[in-house]
Amino acid sequence: MLSMKKPAMLSLYAALTITFIRELKEYSIFSLCKWWIVSLTNSLLSNGLNGKKRRPFNWPRIFSFMDDLISFIETINKEKWKSEEVSLETGKLLYKNTPGFIEYIPHHSDSALIMAISVGIHGNETAPIEIVWDIIQKIKSQRILPKIRILFIFGHPQAMLAGKRFLGFNLNRLFSGNHKNFKEYLESERAQEIEEGLTRFFSEANESSSRWHLDLHTAIRGSHHQRFAVRPYYGRDLDVDQTELQICAAMGVEAILKTISPATTFAGFSATHLKAKSFTVELGSVAPFGKNDLSCFAMAKNTIIHILKTGLIHELPQETKPLVYDVKKELINDHDDYEFYIADDYLNFTPLTQGQAIEKNKEGILEAKKNQSIVFPNPHVPQGQRTGLLVQPQGHIPDC
Ligand SMILES: [Zn+2]
Known part of the structure; x- marks a missing residue:
């Protein structure tokens, strides 16, 4: 241990300490102590006491949460x-x-x-x-x-x-x-x-x-x-x-x-x-x-x-004030020539622009109204299945 190079030891302890603090929020002291001992021992056995690389050491599975x-x-x-x-x-x-x-x-x-x-x-x-x-x-x-x-x-x-x-x-x-x-x-x-x-x-x-x-x-x-x-x-x-x-x-x-x-x-x-x-x-x-x-x-x-x-719900801390959205339409891949126009990198709930084309269904092209957005867009589904949900926050009247 003493012969291990000083910078290597310092960086090892620094890395373990940072991870230890990150984990602190999630795990009990018992788990942390166990984790600390396992991590340190693994490092020492894998790297060697003098810093020389050895074959990877696998600690028995029983010690790992995952x-x-x-x-x-x-x-x-x-x-x-x-x-x-x-x-x-x-x-x-x-x-x-x-x-x-x-x-x-x-x-x-x-x-x-x-x-x-x-x-x-x-x-x-x-x-x-x-x-x-x-x-x-x-x-x-x-x-x-x-x-x-x-x-x-x-x-x-x-x-x-x-x-x-x-x-x-x-x-x-x-x-x-x-x-x-x-x-x-x-x-x-x-x-x-x-x-x-x-x-x-x-x-x-x-x-x-x-x-x-x-x-x-x-x-x-x-x-x-x-x-x-x-x-x-x-x-x-x-x-x-x-x-x-x-x-x-x-x-x-x-x-x-x-x-x-x-x-x-x-x-x-x-x-x-x-x-x-x-x-x-x-x-x-x-x-x-x-x-x-x-x-x-x-x-x-x-x-x-x-x-x-x-055993109670009404005493829960209120972290957010959720917006309630209504589903205006379930989008369905409803025929052979069905087309879906929402981009692959679209984020759920991002407001669409008024008049933006959403899909080509059996009835024609569906266009977005004001404040509408899509949730769960997925055009890669078999015919008959849902390609997304067209939604709108409550209190917003769609412009016709
Ligand atoms: Zn899921």
């Missing part, structure tokens, strides 16, 4: 998944029969709230998976003592392991029974399994309980509003209510997209079929496991932890 998570994801299938109950002082953690479903039930609760949080419905949207995994570890070690029944759902494990959005068909278009129409894809079976698992979870709740479902995603495309939520259709036109605004504001959501027709998304299923208050929440950008800037997701994580600890 490797633990990957190992867990590898168990989410019918062959490896084992249902079990972990008894804790204030409740129990259940690994349910449905692979990838983990539920916490407190021994005592006076909260009317019951919540499901799903992640990884798109496999490459990893930040919410990391957040939820960390929260589960904290529940297990009793650093978080939830006051409510909560279900965590890890959506598409095969796609997570492959680092892909999906493998055969977009899982988030197969809910509300649409999986029956696409039985040839592996996502079809998973969609059905998830629907049944979530239905069981909510059916075990008291009729008067307040049901919530947050389906957490990250977006492929950049957005004019960094964080936004899609609020599904509840079977009738309902205004976004105060608790919905509060939960979104606490997560730092800048825009709420209020949809006007039933959707085959997961959040659409829980809203329409299970009477849950439900959101698809887009929290930031897609990145591989371990490459997420978790500070961008801290508000969402803190919101979930706050709800778990208090």
